[in-house]
Amino acid sequence: MELIDQHTKSIMEGCKERARDAGLRFSDETLEYIVTNRDMLELHPKVMIPTLYDYWVHDVELLKGKGKYELYPHNPYETVINTRPPISFYNDNNPDWLNVMIFYHVLAHIDFFQNNLYFRHTWEYDLTGKALADKRLIARLRSEHGRWVDYVIEFARSIDNLVGYFDGLSHLFRHDRPPFPRRIDYYFDVFLQEVKGVKTAEYVKEIERYNRCTREYGELCEESFFADVVAKHPEFEAFYLKGTREKKEERLDILQFLMEHSEFLNQDENRWMKSVLEVIRSTSVYFQPQIRTKIMNEGWASYWHETLFLTDDRIKGHEVEFARVHSGVTSLHRVGLNPYAIGMRLFQQIEEAADQGKLSLEYQRLADSHARKEFDRKTGTGRDFIFAVRENLCDFTFINTYVDQDFVNRHKLFVVGKRLNKERTAWQYYVKSRKAGEYRAMLQDSLYHPPRIEVDRAKGSGKTLYLNHSFEGKPLVTEFIANTMLGIEFLWGGPVKLETSEVGAAPPQESGAPRREEEARKINWRRFVYTMENRTLTKTLLGAD
């Protein structure tokens, strides 16, 4: 592993100037290393962070990666890591024109890391430095506690996909002062509706009274308004105080909850485990945005390497070679998803639509297809618009907002179904749908989405930890439940319950008789509770969902 040479670095600096002129924003310093394919293999299990803590699963992954490489040698163009300064890795022997393309791609990634709001919590520190400190900590603990450190890492990692990433992120954006006085919020949102259960008419009347109050008394409105409230509901103050106290209790993810409330972890001899949990948790939180912005990030980088490469004066004469490499990366697959392709085309379409003023109510309300086609307000705001998109969205919102019928039609996209043809004893791939809604749903289904599992303090009695899985139409992977719960039991130091939904058995009278197709397809969800106690797993039916 070595830094790129001065000649190549000067190409990079040239790319930075041009990228900045086009509007990309990133830190001045960047580090670029030349690595061998072997280095890449070795870095891969450590999410490309050379200083990440050692763990045997990384070794297993590495041995597997090397085996794969032996069978199918491959050669990624680049890898960028989101650090301060950003580090990128390249293979040796790229011609200069290819480096120009790759550098633009990398700079767009860096711009994305440093400006997309889902990375907000990663903007200010250097992960490689923190990772090194973590690695040393874990090495030291290993010298004291041996392989038990690895068990703790394993058990913590088994729930590190459930970290409260969004909760943490929301703290960063929270205003010091809420926009409305919280007393008002409590009165209208909780007290009237939940405590008093007033009728809608009365609720509206109260809102009117409040508005009138604001008009008449301005700043003094609240005082006057609540004077009347207290007169009418003397218990209000007490409820409000109780309600805000409850509110203050933070939502902790499972790892945080264990660190704070596990008696086992808080025993003197086990306290070291908490620092391992903290390392695992913070590392996981750091990487959460990456996985949630894959389509956007790759699309953004592809968009920019195309845009900037083609206007770069230094690459004259290499357009055809570029086209070949570029299309290899960004072509739409006949069957299958290519995040680079979908993301890049979406950005291009959004820019074009914004340039024509199509991202407006006026356009949306047009029903005439000819008028829609001819619509062009020539606003020229496209470039600004996509910069805002890259700043504010993640894959889910990106797809949800911009994959529309125009996009699906334009690129001839469709959902591919796979069904069994019994006569021909063959699986058939067919065009299942060209509707934007279904295409969007298929894309969304392919996105990373960990289950929502939270500690339910009300249901956990005594020493039992009760986890509640909010069901979203998909069951958990059953084979993984036992070992995951085994780990949580260890960290909690007592029995653990998990409430979740699974497919229940069909009612007995139906099983033998031939059923109509729609009946056969109806899924019978049931709520089950798994209990892990003394390393033994049991499962009981809770009741119909």
Added chain:
Amino acid sequence: MKNEDSNNSKLWDISSLASEPQGSYTTRLRSLDELMERDRLREEDGFPRKIRIGKLIKPGKGGQEKFVVVPTTVEEKFMHDSAPTPPEEEEPMGGTGDEAEGDILGEQPVRPEQGSGSGTAGHGGGEGHELESSAYDLGRILTDRFNLPNLKEKGKKSSLSHYTYDLTDRNRGFGQILEKKQTLRRVIETNIALGNITDVTDIDTTKLLIDPRDRIFRILSRELEYESQALVFFVRDYSGSMDGKASELVCSQHVLIYSWLLYQFARQVETRFVLHDSDAREVPDFYTYYNLRVAGGTRVAAAYKLVNDLVEQESLAKDYNIYVFHGTDGDDWDTNGEETIPELRRMLTYANRVGITIAEHNAYGPRGATEVERYLKGSGLLDEKPELLRMDVMGEDAEETRIIEGIKKLIS
């Protein structure tokens, strides 16, 4: 942008991180053996084992498939499974093209004559040699870590075609290594003949003449090697009912057995592959053996007869330790083994070991009810010749540890 001020000082940090620690990452990497040892300790500590030995296969035709043995593990977490789909549909994916809704894009036979195996298929060629080196390692690990038995040698048989090269011949004048003692002897003899040595107790070596032809060299020459070697017949039922898990299980077990034998015989193992449904056929390579599926019925006797005929016609028993491993789901048209048992008896006259694996379908009836199991037990051969014939019955969804247990049963 915000951190520009601190970048200069961090720059130094980063580059030092990159080169730290001394030596490459690989040197600190735990070897497969260490990982397996760690995994064994897990069991002592009361946690289930996590590492499995897996194989990556890159199939190629004509025996060119490439294997790599790798450890695998799964980090279990609470994760969403895919939503249940009707049994005749699979999850949708994306695509692009001009077809209308409902148009067929392509077809894939459910039971391909030559198909894609278990998702490990790929394209391109490779060298057969690499299969051996990895499979040998796998055999070593299996033997060491899973306490598989070491083979008792039946006796060395001469190999007719295997030679090694060794410095065994001697030659005067040229060669690879100077034989100092022999050369000195020749020099002395020559000088005695020339009269340069008068008193053998007092030789002045500076006076000696050295004839170039006195120099004796060792020379590399071809040597016949005597060593034991094995021939393994892998026999697999590929009838319709074997589709899916049963086939995967049998193939996995056969790869592991092959690896174990490769280690035991120090790579002196040859393999023959026989597939059968109601008829038997020999196929040229593991690729075909692994991937071929058909929908026919089952007749075990056909396969045993083919093996017996091959051994007889090619006089294989003379030169090899012969092993036969047969994997089936236990179905047989020959319900009482009337055809099969005589062929099996004939096989036991020459084979070192016949191991039969029955991967029972979970869906069909109670355990122990398959035809093959019944007639094998009925024949009494299992008790009569336990050193030659072994049977192992497991469910078609057996885990790797169970497969290895099964190998122990078949070969111990």
